[in-house]
Amino acid sequence: MGLIAFLRGVIGVARLESAWIVRQPSWMIQVILIMMGFVVLLWAWGGVRGLGYMISGWMIASAFSTGVNIMGQIVGWGRVTRVIDLFIVSPITPIAYFTGSLLGSLAIFLVDVAIFTSIGLLTGYLSLVIYSLIASLLVLPIGVLLGLSIVFRVRKPTNISAITNPVASIISFLPPVLYPASILPEPLNVIACLAPTAAGAELARAVSGLGSSLDPLLLTAILLAWIAILITISRRIVLWSLE
Amino acid sequence: MGSGDAVIAEGLAKQYPGGVWGAKSVSFSSNYGELIVILGPNGAGKTTTINMLTTLIKPSGGRGLVGGYDIVSERDKVRRIVALMPQDASMSSDWTPYEAVKWYLVARGFSISDAGREARVWLEEMDLYDARNRLGWWLSGGQRKRVLAAMVLATRAPVIFLDEPTSGVDVEGKYKVWSAIRRACRDARAVIYTTHDMREAELVADRVVMIGEGRTIVIGKPKDLVDGLPFKYKIVLRGKANHPEGLVAEISVGDITITYYRDRSDAIRALDSIETSASIEPVSLEDAYLYYVKMRGGSRWA
Numbered sequence: 101m102g103l104i105a106f107l108r109g110v111i112g113v114a115r116l117e118s119a120w121i122v123r124q125p126s127w128m129i130q131v132i133l134i135m136m137g138f139v140v141l142l143w144a145w146g147g148v149r150g151l152g153y154m155i156s157g158w159m160i161a162s163a164f165s166t167g168v169n170i171m172g173q174i175v176g177w178g179r180v181t182r183v184i185d186l187f188i189v190s191p192i193t194p195i196a197y198f199t200g201s202l203l204g205s206l207a208i209f210l211v212d213v214a215i216f217t218s219i220g221l222l223t224g225y226l227s228l229v230i231y232s233l234i235a236s237l238l239v240l241p242i243g244v245l246l247g248l249s250i251v252f253r254v255r256k257p258t259n260i261s262a263i264t265n266p267v268a269s270i271i272s273f274l275p276p277v278l279y280p281a282s283i284l285p286e287p288l289n290v291i292a293c294l295a296p297t298a299a300g301a302e303l304a305r306a307v308s309g310l311g312s313s314l315d316p317l318l319l320t321a322i323l324l325a326w327i328a329i330l331i332t333i334s335r336r337i338v339l340w341s342l343e
Numbered sequence: 344m345g346s347g348d349a350v351i352a353e354g355l356a357k358q359y360p361g362g363v364w365g366a367k368s369v370s371f372s373s374n375y376g377e378l379i380v381i382l383g384p385n386g387a388g389k390t391t392t393i394n395m396l397t398t399l400i401k402p403s404g405g406r407g408l409v410g411g412y413d414i415v416s417e418r419d420k421v422r423r424i425v426a427l428m429p430q431d432a433s434m435s436s437d438w439t440p441y442e443a444v445k446w447y448l449v450a451r452g453f454s455i456s457d458a459g460r461e462a463r464v465w466l467e468e469m470d471l472y473d474a475r476n477r478l479g480w481w482l483s484g485g486q487r488k489r490v491l492a493a494m495v496l497a498t499r500a501p502v503i504f505l506d507e508p509t510s511g512v513d514v515e516g517k518y519k520v521w522s523a524i525r526r527a528c529r530d531a532r533a534v535i536y537t538t539h540d541m542r543e544a545e546l547v548a549d550r551v552v553m554i555g556e557g558r559t560i561v562i563g564k565p566k567d568l569v570d571g572l573p574f575k576y577k578i579v580l581r582g583k584a585n586h587p588e589g590l591v592a593e594i595s596v597g598d599i600t601i602t603y604y605r606d607r608s609d610a611i612r613a614l615d616s617i618e619t620s621a622s623i624e625p626v627s628l629e630d631a632y633l634y635y636v637k638m639r640g641g642s643r644w645a
Contacts, residue, residue, distance in 0.1 A: 105452045112450025119437040182432035189427040342399040
């Protein structure tokens with residue numbers, strides 16, 4: 101498949117998959133309201149430093165859950181409506197399809213980025229926003245690959261979101277994502293950072309100077325290991341057919 | 344493309360997990376420019392056959408070639424030359440007809456300008472051009488189905504599979520879909536089409552492949568299948584027939600009984616002996632279907 105055909109595949113899918121975001125903008129109000137609530141909560145508890153944890157944690161959690169949930173929703177809904185069959189029975193490759201699906205849905209994550217950039221400018225945490233964004237670029241594919249690994253194992257497509265939503269929530273909020281790993285006792289703080297979201301958030305905090313008890317190299321290695329493992333798993337699990 | 348067999352199915356079989364057979368032995372071939380209708384009752388194996396030929400599922404037995412490519416070992420090559428309208432597929436309510444067709448074509452490799460042009464042509468063909476910018480929310484079920492048909496027919500794929508494309512479409516809409524499919528055939532594309540609507544099959548098919556219980560039962564032109572029946576006329580009546588003279592065959596469906604006769608004079612004589620209201624009709628593809636799929640070899644012959 102040539103590069104132009106690949107790019108057209110990505111653009112076509114992205115344009116179709118972004119339609120719901122454009123046509124149902126009320127989702128944005130929900131995202132903003134929840135986020136503003138957390139901003140007030142973290143500021144009240146931890147002051148400006150608390151907001152620093154919020155910026156790094158929320159951006160990483162958002163990237164991860166966008167990856168997991170978007171794959172769950174797009175594949176699940178595509179299987180329910182059978183529209184995914186139109187793409188399977190076509191020259192479109194699965195990589196082009198999933199890349200297009202992700203790009204088409206990335207607005208959800210970009211809203212978070214826009215808001216946190218504003219908060220970063222106000223609080224002097226702009227470098228933290230930038231490092232969190234870079235760490236998000238490692239966490240996002242982990243979310244996508246984990247989402248794909250789950251959705252293709254679920255036989256009944258209507259059950260997909262019931263599995264991906266709690267997985268995304270638990271991995272986003274339970275480990276030290278919105279709070280520092282350093283408050284956990286040894287060796288629990290290291291074990292907790294095996295979660296990709298915790299590793300990503302701690303990495304952003306370590307590199308930006310907000311502080312982390314773990315070595316950035318170790319955190320990067322954890323994220324790269326997740327990517328390698330999930331690529332291997334998803335290559336076996338993702339079947340570009342009905343079986 | 345353009346000559347030779349577009350599709351060859353030889354004894355295609357599919358056993359699903361759990362041991363259920365979706366198809367046991369389906370065989371037929373189709374040429375470019377030809378419209379083949381796969382006809383059969385619910386559960387006969389029509390969709391399973393389409394799914395195997397479009398590489399969505401792997402056959403458990405037999406062989407299939409599409410455009411000369413093997414459906415198992417050359418799956419990616421098959422996918423480059425086919426397009427499928429799946430049964431019961433539903434376009435997103437957030438899409439307009441124009442963007443659905445246009446961006447699907449771009450995804451399949453069309454340039455944006457070509458895709459826009461083709462979208463306009465095929466939406467006009469489907470009588471949807473005036474509704475091209477209307478969101479899916481505001482389209483009827485039949486219109487949404489026609490949008491999907493436009494998406495698939497606009498692809499220029501040499502081999503098109505349409506799995507019950509007109510179910511839920513009103514009469515006028517059906518004629519639009521058939522007309523568009525005929526256009527695709529004139530462009531030397533092969534169309535494989537499933538339905539259980541006999542009238543539809545009789546109207547649109549170049550050839551019909553009747554399948555039942557997962558097996559090919561008979562293949563032929565609609566007229567040849569009807570002409571080949573051992574009867575020419577039928578009487579449809581409510582209740583039971585009293586086995587009049589000249590009766591060749593009889594089938595009961597619920598409280599309806601259909602009796603068949605070799606010629607019109609036998610049917611007229613039979614009609615005289617029937618007390619309820621009934622009329623004589625020439626046999627059609629529906630009767631060929633009942634004969635080949637339901638009755639032949641059965642115990643209902645007079």
